[in-house]
Amino acid sequence: MANLKEIRTRISSVTSTRQITSAMKMVSAAKLRKAQNAILQMRPYAEKLHEILVQLTESLDDSVDNVYGQQREAKKVLILTIASNKGLCGAFNSNVVKKAIEVANNKYSNSTVDFWTAGRRAGELLKYKGFNVINETNKIFDNLNFANVESFALKIMSLFVDGEYDRIDLVYNQFKNTAVQILRHEQFLPVLVNNDVEEKESSMQKKDYIFEPSKDFIVNVLIPKSLKTQIYKALLDSNASEHGARMTAMHLATDNAGELLKELKLNYNKARQSAITNEILEIVSGAEALKQ
Amino acid sequence: MQLDIITPVDKVFSGEIKLIQLPGTNGSFELMDNHAPIISTLTSGKIRVIAIDGHEENFDIGGGVLESAENKVIVLIESV
Numbered sequence: 001m002a003n004l005k006e007i008r009t010r011i012s013s014v015t016s017t018r019q020i021t022s023a024m025k026m027v028s029a030a031k032l033r034k035a036q037n038a039i040l041q042m043r044p045y046a047e048k049l050h051e052i053l054v055q056l057t058e059s060l061d062d063s064v065d066n067v068y069g070q071q072r073e074a075k076k077v078l079i080l081t082i083a084s085n086k087g088l089c090g091a092f093n094s095n096v097v098k099k100a101i102e103v104a105n106n107k108y109s110n111s112t113v114d115f116w117t118a119g120r121r122a123g124e125l126l127k128y129k130g131f132n133v134i135n136e137t138n139k140i141f142d143n144l145n146f147a148n149v150e151s152f153a154l155k156i157m158s159l160f161v162d163g164e165y166d167r168i169d170l171v172y173n174q175f176k177n178t179a180v181q182i183l184r185h186e187q188f189l190p191v192l193v194n195n196d197v198e199e200k201e202s203s204m205q206k207k208d209y210i211f212e213p214s215k216d217f218i219v220n221v222l223i224p225k226s227l228k229t230q231i232y233k234a235l236l237d238s239n240a241s242e243h244g245a246r247m248t249a250m251h252l253a254t255d256n257a258g259e260l261l262k263e264l265k266l267n268y269n270k271a272r273q274s275a276i277t278n279e280i281l282e283i284v285s286g287a288e289a290l291k292q
Numbered sequence: 293m294q295l296d297i298i299t300p301v302d303k304v305f306s307g308e309i310k311l312i313q314l315p316g317t318n319g320s321f322e323l324m325d326n327h328a329p330i331i332s333t334l335t336s337g338k339i340r341v342i343a344i345d346g347h348e349e350n351f352d353i354g355g356g357v358l359e360s361a362e363n364k365v366i367v368l369i370e371s372v
Contacts, residue, residue, distance in 0.1 A: 038301075041300075041301055041302050041303075042300045042301070044298055044303070045298045045299060045300045045368060046300070048298065048359070048366055048368055049357070049368055052331060052357060052359050052368075055331070056331070145301065146299070146300045146301055146370060146371065147371060150370070207329040207361050207362075208328075208329060209329045209330060209331050209361070210328055210329065210330040210331070210332075211330075211331055211332070212316055212317065212318060212321075212330060212331070212332035212333070213316075213317050213318045213332075213333070217317070217333065218331060218332070218333050218357070221333045221357070222333075222357060225357070225368075225370070228370075229300065232300060
């Protein structure tokens with residue numbers, strides 16, 4: 001039986017750990033709500049933009065010449081990997097990195113693949129595994145707003161336009177609910193405008209729009225806008241997923257600490273009781289000895 | 293007609309209006325009730341809105357897109 005003092009110190013250390021994890025859970029829950037709100041707020045904008053773009057591309061006879069739409073042989077590929085700056089969120093970061101590496105090895109086995117990461121953890125993990133990380137954008141999560149994301153998105157888009165990379169892909173966690181994140185891999189550039197024109201949308205009643213100044217012009221303005229929105233959406237999704245993952249991880253940690261504490265208390269009481277029994281035994285046998 | 297001004301961060305304006313004046317790429321223009329369906333890009337400038345009660349509101353924008361059909365106007369801008 002472990003001695004009483006040992007168990008007491010363990011109990012106090014587990015108690016304080018549980019306090020920390022449950023506090024972290026609360027913090028993540030609050031941040032998660034904020035992050036979820038940001039996604040909800042962004043959705044009408046993204047949907048409308050997409051709708052207009054679909055309307056336009058449908059009424060165009062041939063594909064528009066667009067710098068973002070050039071199909072080139074994928075010799076140099078950039079994978080934008082979005083993770084988080086902090087750990088303690090379960091397998092969140094390692095899952096993203098695993099997925100990114102899988103994409104690099106399977107899909108682009110014949111091309112040079114570089115990584116651009118958002119979130120310190122992804123950069124560290126990828127570098128550790130010997131991949132080429134050309135840039136890290138870690139501060140973006142400190143203040144996640146559209147203006148910041150816009151300049152970040154423009155930097156990445158210019159890499160494609162300047163011909164530095166022939167393909168740019170996104171790998172990130174999409175937020176489904178607090179406990180579930182879906183790993184997503186999307187093609188970012190070149191643009192696929194018609195990729196998700198669904199039946200429903202194409203059967204949508206066509207209105208006879210006036211286009212000012214011209215269809216081509218509008219498409220060329222809208223495509224960069226929708227690209228920026230795509231990155232913004234990915235970052236928001238990843239941010240919400242991170243907090244969700246951390247909340248779940250911390251919830252489990254708190255539960256485990258509670259379990260451990262229960263066991264320790266049981267042991268402690270057992271040890272205490274046996275110590276008392278021993279003491280009584282000694283006293284009684286002492287008294288017996290004196291009587292004789 | 294119904295007007296919604298939407299940014300990626302929030303909905304800046306939503307309500308019934310009489311008239312809207314916009315900085316189009318080819319010059320400023322106005323929309324009133326029963327305008328033909330139109331999609332247009334906007335440059336930086338000022339959006340002037342006159343609500344149904346005559347109340348006037350102005351928004352400075354850096355550019356955006358406008359879609360209007362069947363008396364529903366939607367303006368997408370990146371920031372106010």
